[in-house]
Amino acid sequence: MTGPAPIRKERNDRLDVTRPRALPGRQMLTASVYEAIKEQIMDLELAPGTRVNMDQLARDLEVSTTPVRESLARLESEGLVTRRSLQGYTVTAQPDWSDLHELFTLRRLLEPEAAREAAREPGDDLVSSLRSTLDDMAEPSSAVPEEQYRRHRTFVEADSVFHDAIAAASGNRLLRRTLAGMHSHVLLYRLYFEAGVSPERSATAEEHRAILAAIVDRQPEVAATAMRDHVERSHERVLGRTSALRPT
Amino acid sequence: MTGPAPIRKERNDRLDVTRPRALPGRQMLTASVYEAIKEQIMDLELAPGTRVNMDQLARDLEVSTTPVRESLARLESEGLVTRRSLQGYTVTAQPDWSDLHELFTLRRLLEPEAAREAAREPGDDLVSSLRSTLDDMAEPSSAVPEEQYRRHRTFVEADSVFHDAIAAASGNRLLRRTLAGMHSHVLLYRLYFEAGVSPERSATAEEHRAILAAIVDRQPEVAATAMRDHVERSHERVLGRTSALRPT
DNA sequence: CGAGGATATATCGTGTAGGATCGATGGTAG
């Protein structure tokens, strides 16, 4: 990796122009820090189980501790880190069989509804965005081992975008927020990465295609069923690939 | 109200005894502040739409701004407050028709599953705890208007405990956390309170009784159906009582 | 008299410093 990747933008970026005022409201620093920490957790720079040093993080990101505190507080409420009374934060441990079961149970309950609603009147932007994720997931011809990392990453990213796009298109903001808050792609990415295996790209892409087809055809029930199948098969695939877990 | 109710516990509560050490880890100040703010939001001391002044809150609770910041960050990720770039925090506005629809859609998807799992092998503690909430919801003979407030409050509290107990008994921690994170009782309490009406206690209690009966009988599917009915009827009741909302 | 702009205040965002407390490591005495 190329160092901790500081966030800090240059200080004197404010010109003498009276009012540049391009963006409506400048984005909060806390938001950047939040994304950066989530990134580090996803990339296993902050491995599961390790303790998170707030000051260290603040130094690395070249910000003060305040936005780090706020980000960690939010990450804790989302379950990515755990806080113990006077022991600081620790990255949530790798999910075990039970955790995965819970995660996929919720996804199986929620995502078909998202697909159903999204298929009622899908916008062109949704369809094109879903199509582009399918392109991103396309299997490259061959890759040297060091490229595996990036390929795996883009695959997970595309998968995440696919599901989030459908959730967004459902029109149900709470549903989308809830699904996003589970951070399933973060958990699964870490899990796959630790297990050293890649997900079955072709099967996933095939199921995504089926969902997309149902959405394009505006068949809500078909889309819901396809999504349910997809989530269930994903669950099975994850269990099959990470058999370091006891079934109850 | 009786003033802002400071949180601060006495400072010199540590005795000379070598190791009192009763509680494993003393509870974090942030946790108390979080609960206090949530309480104020629920009680409409912080009304929907009002801006939240961090310094003011810190002064009222007699703590510094840091735990207030952390609590607000968490509350924001849970949707109870909203943060805008340089405008501070605002209490999330009263839910409109669309928000309620989203909320009950998710509850309809999730809570039947919780009831189903809870009914598989319910513990005695679950049953007794559910029974006690039914007692708390029992209709008092009569009440002076100023008592209405407290009765309404205990009713909502009992309802919340009932649903959370089932979610907890489902064994699915993520499911429980997700349901709790919606803060539906906070939203509904505020909504009822503003509308100046009370929920239909008897109907709610009756449906709760049906759910409890199914759980006691260990009939998961019956429990799930009863829960689904309950959520759907609750939705209808809320819509009927707060018709300041347009259906799309 | 009304509208537009400039000033002023309160508040937010962020950063830094320091005191207090808890856990841990290492040394010393028995």
Next chain:
DNA sequence: CTACCATCGATCCTACACGATATATCCTCG
């Protein structure tokens, strides 16, 4: 070798400071 104690490190909490911004007030001009 074991038990106790002291120092050290880390973290939590608090307090304060500075720059930036939004809202409100007031003034000027048409």
